[in-house]
Amino acid sequence: MNRRDLLRAAAALPLARVVLPNAASAQAAWPTRNITMIVPFPAGGQADLAARPVALALERILGKPVIVDNRAGGAGGSIGNAAAARADADGYTLLMTLSSLAVLPEADRLFDRPVAYEVSQFAPVARVLADPTLLAVPASAPWKTLQDFVADAKKRPGEIPYGSSGPYGTLHVAMEMFASSAGIKLLHVPFRGAGPALTALLSGTVQALASAPGTLKQQVDDGKMRVLANWGAERIASFPNLPTFRELGYKDVEFYIWAGLFAQSALPAPIMMQLRAAMALAVKSPEVTKTFEAAGSPVAYMDAPEFSKFVADDSARLIAAVKKIGKVE
Helix, strand or coil: CCHHHHHHHHHCCCCHHHHHHHHHHHHCCCCCCCEEEEECCCCCCHHHHHHHHHHHHHHHHHCCCEEEEECCCCHHHHHHHHHHHHCCCCCCEEEEEEHHHCHHHHHHHHCCCCCCCCHHHEEEEEEEEEEECEEEEECCCCCCCHHHHHHHHHHCCCCCEEEECCCCCHHHHHHHHHHHHHCCCCEEEECCCHHHHHHHHHHCCCCEEEECHHHHHHHHHCCCEEEEEECCCCCECCECCCCECCCCCCCCCCCEEEEEEEEECCCCHHHHHHHHHHHHHHCCCHHHHHHHHHCCCCCCCEEHHHHHHHHHHHHHHHHHHHHHHCCCC
């Protein structure tokens, strides 16, 4: 990838003609060293799935190593998000995170805890993936349908354990949204990320998990898990026979797990423009599209202006859901 291609990509972005001269001057100054892409979860989850092929593509485009740093400290991703928020706004520390970005500060406020970071500290760069969450259970589980699961949960309130990526992370909020609508009580077992939660489901430590299609598809195809319902408004191509919660009578149960790249809100505009241009090229690269499609989670790219509006709208809906759920562990 040469500079001419990168500048051509920048020129194709909205309003690029206004800032392109600055972007061109920044080209010589950034990047001059390795870039760190923080993923606030362990390997194996949706954010990690999004980060690794994108990081490789960005390396080729920008000409400098892009190192994926899994900050698997738990807290639903809050620790990694906060580390990225505190980093210098110089383009050398980026964040690939999930839709829980806006939820976690609200959870801190709900429990009167110090807020680890604020969403206003971040600038959306590009959305990479966006999928409805799916409800998975072990293949050995007795439930063949969602109705079976709900009926059993009503008989045994608080006894069926489900895994999550941490309190008020994406997987926790999705399951509590469903449980509230169904009038059931489940046992929440938080892990340090979706990858460990998925391992716990495979081992039988937990019996249910809300997760993205891309992290479940291979396990379902291998006969190790089954999926019972889809949190999306519509069925999806990778699981065309899987009904949605809406179809099954849960009209208010809708949840999406998206992954996107963020920088600090104080990032200089020329670097932001260059980064946006690089991402526009990265998501079209064969290694990215093939990896995501093989996982059943196709690229869902949005450039910064559209992604910013998407984040604001989705965050408002999720914050409202968290307030409705209230204090749960």
